[in-house]
Amino acid sequence: xxxxxxxxxxxxxxxxxxxxxxxxxxxxxxxxxxxxxxxxxxxxxxxxxxxxxxxxxxxxxxxxxxxxxxxxxxxxxxxxxxxxxxxxxxxxxxxxxxxxxxxxxxxxxxxxxxx
Amino acid sequence: xxxxxxxxxxxxxxxxxxxxxxxxxxxxxxxxxxxxxxxxxxxxxxxxxxxxxxxxxxxxxxxxxxxxxxxxxxxxxxxxxxxxxxxxxxxxxxxxxxxxxxxxxxxx
Numbered sequence: 001x002x003x004x005x006x007x008x009x010x011x012x013x014x015x016x017x018x019x020x021x022x023x024x025x026x027x028x029x030x031x032x033x034x035x036x037x038x039x040x041x042x043x044x045x046x047x048x049x050x051x052x053x054x055x056x057x058x059x060x061x062x063x064x065x066x067x068x069x070x071x072x073x074x075x076x077x078x079x080x081x082x083x084x085x086x087x088x089x090x091x092x093x094x095x096x097x098x099x100x101x102x103x104x105x106x107x108x109x110x111x112x113x114x115x
Numbered sequence: 116x117x118x119x120x121x122x123x124x125x126x127x128x129x130x131x132x133x134x135x136x137x138x139x140x141x142x143x144x145x146x147x148x149x150x151x152x153x154x155x156x157x158x159x160x161x162x163x164x165x166x167x168x169x170x171x172x173x174x175x176x177x178x179x180x181x182x183x184x185x186x187x188x189x190x191x192x193x194x195x196x197x198x199x200x201x202x203x204x205x206x207x208x209x210x211x212x213x214x215x216x217x218x219x220x221x222x223x
C-alpha cells in the first residue's frame with residue numbers, strides 16, 4: 001500500500017532554515033510528482049509546489065519562490081522540502097502529497113518558528 | 116493566479132440535512148476541481164476529483180457538480196461523521212493548485 005512517512009516535528013528560530021523529508025513506499029516512486037502543502041494553526045490549506053522525482057524538475061508557488069527548495073533522492077525514495085529565512089508565520093503543519101489531487105498524504109510535520 | 120472562493124465559510128446543520136457548498140474560480144478551470152474533507156489533526160481526504168467523480172470508497176451521499184468557474188459539493192443527508200472542514204482545490208496543473216478558503220460544517 002502507498003505510504004508517505006514524514007520526518008518529525010521541528011522547532012526553529014526566526015531566520016533559520018528547516019528541511020522536512022517525506023519517504024515514499026508502495027508505488028513506483030519516479031512515476032508521480034510529489035506536492036507540498038502547509039496549514040498554519042487554525043487556517044486553511046496552502047499549496048507550496050511540486051517536484052518531479054524522476055527529473056528533479058520543480059514548480060513553486062510564487063509566494064515561496066526564493067525561499068523554498070524541493071529535492072529528491074530516488075535511491076532512497078525520499079523527497080525533501082527546505083524552507084529558509086523562517087518567520088513566525090511559517091509555523092504550520094507541512095504535508096507531502098502524491099500527485100494532487102490525491103488521497104495519499106504524509107502524516108504532516110509540525111514546524112514551529114519561535115524565538 | 117487563479118483565485119478560488121468558497122462559500123459559506125461555515126454552516127450549521129443537523130444530521131439528515133442536505134448541505135451544499137460552493138466554490139468559484141476566478142477564471143475557467145473546465146472540470147479541473149477537487150473536493151477534500153479534513154478533520155482536526157488529520158490530513159485532507161479526497162472526496163471528489165474532476166469536479167464530479169467520486170473517489171473510491173467515498174459514500175454516495177457526497178456528490179460534486181459544475182464546470183468552468185462554478186462548482187458545488189453536496190452532502191445529500193448529513194451524517195455524524197461528516198462534521199468537518201471541506202476544501203475545494205483547482206487541479207489544472209498548468210496553474211498553481213490553489214485551495215479554497217474552506218467551509219466548516221458544524222453541528223446545529
